[in-house]
Amino acid sequence: MLRTVIVVSLLLLASCQSEQGAPTPQFYASENPHSLSEWGMLRVTRETLLTGFDVEPYDLNTPLFSDHAGKFRTIWMPEGASARYSEDGVFDFPVGTVITKTFYYPIGEHGQLERGDLPADIWAAPGTLDMTRVHLVETRILVRRETGWVALPYVWNDEQTDAVLMRTGDMQHFTLIDDGHAVEVNYLIPNANQCQGCHATNNTTREIQPIGPAARHLNRDFDYADGPANQIEHLVAAGYLTGAPASGDAPRAPDWTDTSVPVEARARVWLDINCAHCHNPAGPADTSGLYLDPGTPMGPNFGLCKVPIAAGPGSGGHRFDIVPGNPDESILIFRMESLRPDIMMPELGRSVVHDESVALLREWISGLEGDCS
Structure with a gap:
């Protein structure tokens, strides 16, 4: 009887920890899950947007402009897999790689939406978004399958608990407050063809590939849970990148807002x-x-x-x-x-x-x- 009680207690404890903790990432070789949560890359728990186990957040020196939306980026690879470093182009990522980019707008102290491309205190902890301070719009997934990269747009529900696959795209209207002035935004969530319009960077092959994860854009520090570190060096230490030089020998693009740069x-x-x-x-x-x-x-x-x-x-x-x-x-x-x-x-x-x-x-x-x- 005592053994049964102990086993049940341990199972309940494990279930509770799983419910409150980070999700387990999942690679789908051919399926396109209906819900973002099925991928296990991100999860909303209570008032926090968490990353899954071994899911690494990252940022770019200069990001793409997207109607003043902020962006929270992550990358994950299956156990034992790693990308190959390239000095000039995007890294060569292995089959199973999943890259996410979550678009959001900060919520101001009076409940108004604000620009996400300006500094805002929205971090519950390093690499973790405070859900009381942000409104999530969409999460775009790039998944590397045997046949190549596939782009999948997920739109967050009104409850901000999960996002749903919407391959036909969507249009959402937002009013942003920028220094006391209202900015009207007709935010476009791209359909599958529009994703290809940007991510098919080679007009001959028309193959989709990532744009941001290149050495010059990633060569910067990020505030990880265990402290600030250079992103290239961190990816090497995590086993996600091979063949990279020391960060000081890698190309580095400037921050376009840094006025000390020519x-x-x-x-x-x-x-x-x-x-x-x-x-x-x-x-x-x-x-x-x-x-x-x-x-x-x-x-x-x-x-x-x-x-x-x-x-x-x-x-x-x-x-x-x-x-x-x-x-x-x-x-x-x-x-x-x-x-x-x-x-x-x-x-x-x-x-x-x-x-x-x-x-x-x-x-x-x-x-x-x-x-x-």
């Missing part, structure tokens, strides 16, 4: 993360002749005095992509300031103008020497 470097890294997945020699915009990747030298291919090949209304009547010293005559600025679907760039992921990045690129172009005569 304005050209800040402008180029913003264009890299926001535009280069399409505008590169092999990307979906390869026929444009405008390449905004880090490997393209400053010159006509980077837009300087370059005549657009087929911009249509996207030119706004301007002749060149970038006119040194004259942002108002530059097509690049015209398209970044537009909200017309057939004109605006980037064409996905935003319904508002990102004023701060426009100001940065205006400053950069204003300081460029030369002319297009």
Whole structure:
């Protein structure tokens, strides 16, 4: 009888610990689970968004702009699997890798939603979101299967307890408060085809792959549960990355908001993360002749005095992509300031103008020497 009581007590204790603790990640080789929680990568418990066992949070030096949403990123690989380091491109991730990106808006002290791309105290603990301070919108999963990468969008329910697969996408409206002013956002949750529009970075193969997890974007510190550490070194120590040099010998992209960095470097890294997945020699915009990747030298291919090949209304009547010293005559600025679907760039992921990045690129172009005569 006593043995039975002990066994039952242990089972109840284990169940309680499982309910309150981190979930166990699961790789689905072919199925697409209906609920995000079935993956075991993230879980809401009481007032906290937890990561699963061995699920590593990470961040980027300069993130993609997405209608002022904040982003919480994680990566997980099956036991014994690891990615191979690449100095220039995205790491070579093994089958079974699951990458998540959760989009959210902070909740202000009066219950209003605020910009998530500005500093906010939303961390219950390092790498753990405080659910009383954030409104979760969606979680996008990239899973590496035998046939390649697959993108799956999950939309969080009104109760903020779980997210549901929505492959057809969705549109949600939010009013954000920014320094006392209301910003109206028509937030687009992409469908499967729209995911491919950004993540199929090679126009020949049209294969989906991650964009952010490259050395230059990951080479920075992150505040982990056991203290701050360089992300590349942390991934190596966790067994998730092989072949990496010391972080000091790896490339590092700047933070585009760091005013101590030269304005050209800040402008180029913003264009890299926001535009280069399409505008590169092999990307979906390869026929444009405008390449905004880090490997393209400053010159006509980077837009300087370059005549657009087929911009249509996207030119706004301007002749060149970038006119040194004259942002108002530059097509690049015209398209970044537009909200017309057939004109605006980037064409996905935003319904508002990102004023701060426009100001940065205006400053950069204003300081460029030369002319297009």
